Every structure is written in structure tokens, then in C-alpha cells.
Amino acid sequence: MTQPLLSIDDLHKSYGSEEVLEGVGLEMEQGDVTVLIGPSGSGKSTLLRCVNRLTEINSGRIALDGQDVTGTDTDVNELRKQVGMVFQDFNLFAHLTALENVTLGPKKVLGMDAADAEEAGRTHLEQVGLLEQADSYPAELSGGQKQRVGIARALAMDPELLLFDEPTSALDPELVGEVVEVMRDLAAEGITMLVVSHEMDFARSAASDIVFLDDGEIVEHGPPEQLFQNPTAERTEQFLSRLHAHEETA
């Protein structure tokens, strides 16, 4: 049996007295694209942030490549080299150009020299179709372009796992497509991705698994066809019908 790339087991997380994750378990193999859906406040962002330790867990186990993620002696900076993250509001470094955004990590964290980092950075910008915007500042880019730089920035660290936290929810509808396109390309290249998104197009075409999280619990987990067509839990069905209704009005 191959060892899963990411394995989460009985994960609990509380903020004060409010338990946000109530025993979550999840496994991902190399190359999996897992899409996490669930109502707002169900703990999706918290789950992602536990994986790269932007948030500390209360109990449970997270392992990346068999290595314990949550131990007190785990080097978080080392862990974050292997786990890239793409944010809902991009969080591009405002004072740096697109290229500089992409090369900061390789230069300062991986210790690459400037010329190598730039060459690699240009490749990553090209991968997201933004080579021409290399010298633009974030404020000069459209939302879709910003998010693609955000993806290039995460890719530049050559991570084993990419986390996406609602990468298209802050975008105008007409800009969603270009970002989804890039994500689909990455999925096709075999990059392991854990994606919080309600972009059904992406989920149907690129996901290997859909996970439905509600109230801090994984309610249902399965391949997209099964989960979307024949959800077993009533909560999943309700959530999906609300989602469809929303999609039709949008």
C-alpha cells in the first residue's frame, strides 16, 4: 500500500469554546484533486489553515508524506515550503511586481540566487499566462490576473501540495474562467490540490474527490459523479440544491 501524501485523522479545532472542526479525517494521494464544499462557517478555511499550520490544532493528527505536521518540533517554515497556499483575496505583496512576488520565496526561503529565481519565476508566470505582466504591480492587474500571480507565487516554491481557499470568490464572474482554466491545467499536470471552491465547473471536470463539510464534520466524501448525482446524506442534498439555485440566479 502506498502511503498517502496527506493524511488527516480525527482533527479537532476550537476557537475559545466554539468547536469549529469536530474530528475531521481525510486522505489524499499524490495527484489527487480534492474539492472541499460546505456552507459558510463550516470550517473549510480553518481546515486548510491547519494543514500549513497558519492555525494550530487542538488534537488529532496531520501528516504530509508520512511526516508529522503538527508536532512542536516540526519546522513550520520547512513545512510551508512543501505546502503552497492560494488565498481568496490574493494577498499579493503590494510593493512588489508580479515577478518579484513570485521570486521572493525562492530567493529568501529556498536560497536561490536572483538570476535563477527570475528565470524560474518567468517560467511560472508563463505557466499562468502572465509573462507580459511580469513588471506590473498588483494594483495594476485585474482580479483574475492577481489570482494567477498568486498561483504562480505558490507554484514557484515547487510544493508537494497546493491549498486553494475560495480562489475565485472575490472575482467578477467574467474573470472566474481564466483562473479556473489555470487550475484545471495544474490538475491535469498531476499537481496535488486541496481546493475550497463552489465552482461546479471545476469540481465536475477536475476533481478526483468531493468532500462536503458541514458544521465541522465531513458529512460526505466521494467522487464528483456520485456526490453530485446521488448524494447519500440529506444535508448534502439540501446544500447542493441551494447551490444550484444560487448558480441559476447568478
Next chain:
Amino acid sequence: MSTAESTTSPNPGLRDRVGTVFTVRPLTVGLALFWVWVLARWTTDFVLAGVLGLDRGTPFVPAAPFLTTADTVASLAAPLGVAGAPLVWLADTLRFAADATAYLPALAHGIWTTVLLTVFSVCLGFTLALPLSVVRVYGGRWARWLALSYTELIRGTPLLAQLFVLYFATSLTQVLRGVPGVGVGFVPAQAFWVAVISFTLNSAAYQSEYLRASLESVDGGQLTAARAIGLSKLEGIRYVVVPQGLRLALPSWTNELVYLIKYSSLASFITVQELYGRTSTIANETYQYTELFVLVAILYLALVVSASALMDRVESHTATAGVGHTRQ
């Protein structure tokens, strides 16, 4: 300012020309003349005088022409009685100008000391303010409390009192006097360094407050993103938050520079012969208080306007779309 006017003007061509001639030019020309004079004075007195064995502080302009013109104007005013008042005033001004030719070299030396005091204090203050502000925003509870106490202590007490405490109530002066090189050649004497230390400590508190506000206004997601690519917290602060914070702080930093140029005059109370000190020494000897203080006000104004102009340059040079206020 002038460009904004010209866009609303019905005759932009003319307004532009008027604007250029009457608002931009005199300021630039005036500042250029001021600095040519100041630099010529410094070079002559600090460098050439030593090399060529000349007297330091020989006026560039002779007093005689001003005096003869003043006499002529005064003689024209005499038969006019009360109506000649403006001419009398002009004659007096010319006489003061004649005196001023003798004072100006000393004032140029005062400007040197003022500039040194300000530049040293602002720069050293900044090197203290940066870590102080980072501690204020990101430090642990005790470190934050310490930094806050320091800032409040300094900001809550008068600068003059701080200066006096350092000068009179501590042995700092004696210690500095013992430092080899102090007061020798071009290196100013101990009182100057006491003033530098005092202004540095003071400016650090104010600058750290400006910087703190700027660091806090940098979006929290910036540091999160920095941490997410594997930078440590300190690296994230250094490479991501601080560069943005510094740009946001530039306008208030300009204020601090301007304040310090003027507040450095307090150093005269501990015998430092900076611009204000020199002026007041001369005024006490000549009793030409009004004229001298008008003159020194003009010199301070020239320094302050130069500093603002310089900082404007820095601001537009470092302007980045999306960071701080951008003027396009």
C-alpha cells in the same frame, strides 16, 4: 497646485505660463540661490580658508554699496516728511543688509551645525524607531509595554526638559568630553553630541509612533501570505510589511524632519552654536533683534522648504501603485 489651476482656466496657455513664472520658478530659484550661497560659504570657510590660509568668514559681498544706497535713499526721504516713511524703511533695510553681510558667514556656520544636528538625529532616531515600532506591533506583551512606556515618556515630556536632564543632570557631558576626537577639528564639541543624543531619543519616540501606525495599516493578509511561502515572522515583517509601512510613513516622516529642523534650535540652550544660537548671540551684541530674527526665520524657512522638496522627490521616486496614496 499650478497644474490644478491651469486645468480649470479658460486660457490654459497663459495660466500655465503665469503659474510657472510666479509659483514654481521663484521658489526653485530662491532655494537654488540659498544652497549655492550655503555651499560656497562652507567650502570657502571649512576647506579653502584652511588650504589657502585665508581668514574664515570673509563676507562675499561688501557692505559699502548697501550703505551708499541707503544714504542716497535717506537723503531723498528727508524733504518728504511723513510721506517719506517707505523710503526711510527702505534705507533702514539697506543698512541692515549692510550689517547682514557681516553676519551671514556666521549664520552659514550655524546652518552647518543645524543641518548636522537634524540629519544625525533623524537618522539615528530612525534606526531606533524601526525596531521600536516593530516591537509595538508584533512584540510580546512585556516588550510591547516597554516600548509603549518609552514612547509615552518621551512624548509626554518637553524636549527642552529632556535636553536639560541629559546636559545638566547626567554625567553624559563629562563622558563625551573624554571621548578622543570630540571637539577636535571638524568634530563638534560635547554639547553638540548631547543634543544629538537627546534629539535622537526624542525623535525615535515620535518616529516609532508614525511607523507603528503605518505598520498597523498594512493589511494582515500580507504577513499571512509571507508566512505561507515559508518566510519566518521576522522575515515576513522585514521583506513584506516594513517596506510597505515605510512608504506609508513617508508623509509623516517629512513632518518629523521639518519639526526637528526647527526644534534643533533648542540646542542653543545648552551652548550649541547652531543657527538659532548664532543669531541670538549676534542679536545680543548688536541689539538688531527684529531684523536678525526676521533673517533667521527666512533661513529656517529655506531649510524647511528644501527638506519638504527633497522628501517630495523621495516620495515620488518610491511611489508604487497600490501602496499608500499615489499621485498620478
